[in-house]
Amino acid sequence: MKSVKPGRKSARHTPSTTQRPEDERLPLGKTVAYGFQHVLTMYGGIIAPPLIIGSAAGLEPSDLGVLVASCLFIGGLATILQTYGIKFFGCQLPLVQGTSFASVATLVAIVNGGGGLPAVFGSVLAASVIGFCVAPFFAKIVRFFPPVVTGVVITTIGLTLMPVAANWAMGGNNKAENYGSLANIGLAALTLAIVLLLSKVGNAAISRLSILLAIVLGTIFAAATGMADFSKVGDGPIFAFPQPFAFGFPVFEIAGIVSMTIVVMVILTETTADILAVGEITGSKVDSRRIADGLRADMAASIVAPVFNTFTQSAFAQNVGLVAITGIKSRFAVTAGGGILVVLGLLPVLGRLVAAVPTPVLGGAGVVLFGTVAASGIRTLSKVEYKNNMNLIIVAAALAFGMIPIVAPTFYDAFPTWFATIFHSGISSSAVMAVLLNLLFNHFKRGNSAQSSVFVASPPRMVREDELQALRDGDHFEAGKLVDADGTEIPVVSAAHYPIVKEKLDKGEISHADDIRRICETHPSAGSGAH
Structure with a gap:
């Protein structure tokens, strides 16, 4: 930290021990x-x-x-x-x-x-x-x-x-x-x-x-x-x-x-x-x-x-x-x-x-x-x-x-x-x-209505309890994608695809997230696919 020289006015707004x-x-x-x-x-x-x-x-x-x-x-x-x-x-x-x-x-x-x-x-x-x-x-x-x-x-x-x-x-x-x-x-x-x-x-x-x-x-x-x-640079005194x-x-x-x-x-x-x-x-x-x-x-x-x-x-x-x-x-x-x-x-x-x-x-x-x-x-x-x-x-x-x-x-x-x-x-x-x-x-807050923000116009959000059961500690959203605590993306599947993927998971036919995406792509009629 640089010291302030005696007699200088630069520190008059803040304590002299703090450098701005x-x-x-x-x-x-x-x-x-x-x-x-x-x-x-x-x-x-x-x-x-x-x-x-x-x-x-x-x-x-x-x-x-x-x-x-x-x-x-x-x-x-x-x-x-x-x-x-x-x-x-x-x-x-x-x-x-x-x-x-x-x-x-x-x-x-x-x-x-x-x-x-x-x-x-x-x-x-x-x-x-x-x-x-x-x-x-x-x-x-x-x-x-x-x-x-x-x-x-x-x-x-x-x-x-x-x-x-x-x-x-x-x-x-x-x-x-x-x-x-x-x-x-x-x-x-x-x-x-x-x-x-x-x-x-x-x-x-x-x-x-x-x-x-x-x-x-x-x-x-x-x-x-x-x-x-630059021709006029030399003109004048x-x-x-x-x-x-x-x-x-x-x-x-x-x-x-x-x-x-x-x-x-x-x-x-x-x-x-x-x-x-x-x-x-x-x-x-x-x-x-x-x-x-x-x-x-x-x-x-x-x-x-x-x-x-x-x-x-x-x-x-x-x-x-x-x-x-x-x-x-x-x-x-x-x-x-x-x-x-x-x-x-x-x-x-x-x-x-x-x-x-x-x-x-x-x-x-x-x-x-x-x-x-x-x-x-x-x-x-x-x-x-x-x-x-x-x-x-x-x-x-x-x-x-x-x-x-x-x-x-x-x-x-x-x-x-x-x-x-x-x-x-x-x-x-x-x-x-x-x-x-x-x-x-x-x-002058007199007359302000309660919860006057325009954000209040939106209804409160909620999720079903059963929807949280699949989540683990550290799961979070980044840039619109669901990732786990290690940063690995978790595939999100449609309701129609879920039973198909769940059946193959139970049979041990799926070992990687890419397998889930591949299954969704091969069953387009079941929904919009995983992402």
């Missing part, structure tokens, strides 16, 4: 490699918001580059704060921070409303201050997130990310001529196949780096076939420090602040869900204090973000899947990823190199990553007790509610803006519904 899974320290080379894998996983997601918002603001390519570099720089610092942590700031879990996609629609609306980027930055700054103030109170709701709630939310996180993976696999830009082409989807499929192949090999190190290696190999193949373009208030000082508009405050509440909900999800995956204890520390880091980074020309920060759900699929729980690997993001923000040339990774390659890797998140949620739901309660209804309704924005993106367009902002996110929708239903059925 996330506190594992890996060799430097592995730490950097796994950190870089996290960067590649979330890179497409972190640069998408500045590109969308900057384009809506009519920025030139050079100014778009400033927004992207700022997002990388602040995202890296936020990740370091969240994973390494200082007193009152950082959940100290392997959780990557970056520009929140949840705020994109609202920020584009603020831009189109005539306020421009200064109004965007003012709204982000004011709303983040409000979020910072409410973070400790928000964290108190952790007791309302039992496995029936967290399992739903984690599953929804994975399912809501699948359209992202599909969009990446198709090319990422739905206005491009080759969007959805067989070439793009084929490249994604090749990357997926490499991930699966490398995951199967016996070498544990290669298996854990399967995502990174697949992205590298997929990019090499794309370059060889002309599907990757090599080093550039993000300039504070490069687009002017923030402008504070009431309407924008109110809209962004709602978005910040959504971000707090999603980050809480991600903290709980990664805590479940790592097997580490997550309490209200730890959530509060994580949310404070989230909002502190979001307060600083507008100063350096970027937007609200939040946890990246796709990296939760990477933790699950690789089994690397060390938060320091993600801290290394944060350092790489900072370097990318200071060295735009490196950022342009990573940006040259074809989107379909990321899509192929994303299928596994995001699917793993959903699988982790299903594993959590498997631990939930469903008998004599309404947990199945909670899971069913919350999952369905969370899927509505995914299968019908325009479902909430006619609703009030504040309502649509909250429920347009499948993650927030499922979280709100799961928490409310859990309160309704498991906390």
Whole structure:
């Protein structure tokens, strides 16, 4: 067991004599490699918001580059704060921070409303201050997130990310001529196949780096076939420090602040869900204090973000899947990823190199990553007790509610803006519904009917006493077959075959189970045979 250095804050949540899974320290080379894998996983997601918002603001390519570099720089610092942590700031879990996609629609609306980027930055700054103030109170709701709630939310996180993976696999830009082409989807499929192949090999190190290696190999193949373009890597400066208030000082508009405050509440909900999800995956204890520390880091980074020309920060759900699929729980690997993001923000040339990774390659890797998140949620739901309660209804309704924005993106367009902002996110929708239903059925139990589980609708099972006489100690069912204590299959014969087989057994004509099967096959008219 590794000792904790005096003065460190990493053990403030647990006794200093207990090492948490996330506190594992890996060799430097592995730490950097796994950190870089996290960067590649979330890179497409972190640069998408500045590109969308900057384009809506009519920025030139050079100014778009400033927004992207700022997002990388602040995202890296936020990740370091969240994973390494200082007193009152950082959940100290392997959780990557970056520009929140949840705020994109609202920020584009603020831009189109005539306020421009200064109004965007003012709204982000004011709303983040409000979020910072409410973070400790928000964290108190952790007791309302039992496995029936967290399992739903984690599953929804994975399912809501699948359209992202599909969009990446198709090319990422739905206005491009080759969007959805067989070439793009084929490249994604090749990357997926490499991930699966490398995951199967016996070498544990290669298996854990399967995502990174697949992205590298997929990019090499794309370059060889002309599907990757590195021509613009050398364009622009090599080093550039993000300039504070490069687009002017923030402008504070009431309407924008109110809209962004709602978005910040959504971000707090999603980050809480991600903290709980990664805590479940790592097997580490997550309490209200730890959530509060994580949310404070989230909002502190979001307060600083507008100063350096970027937007609200939040946890990246796709990296939760990477933790699950690789089994690397060390938060320091993600801290290394944060350092790489900072370097990318200071060295735009490196950022342009990573940006040259074809989107379909990321899509192929994303299928596994995001699917793993959903699988982790299903594993959590498997631990939930469903008998004599309404947990199945909670899971069913919350999952369905969370899927509505995914299968019908325009479902909430006619609703009030504040309502649509909250429920347009499948993650927030499922979280709100799961928490409310859990309160309704498991906390306020007055009015609940006895034996309310749908499983109670099935009549009780029974067997005849004489049917048990043929069984011996250790007999049990495996994969639908009856086997004895030694694992040998016991043939099951039909009622019509039984007297025929019994007669031959009494005469000593049967010495092996295969003889029973052979007799049943030679007397098809007697029944369906043994199996």
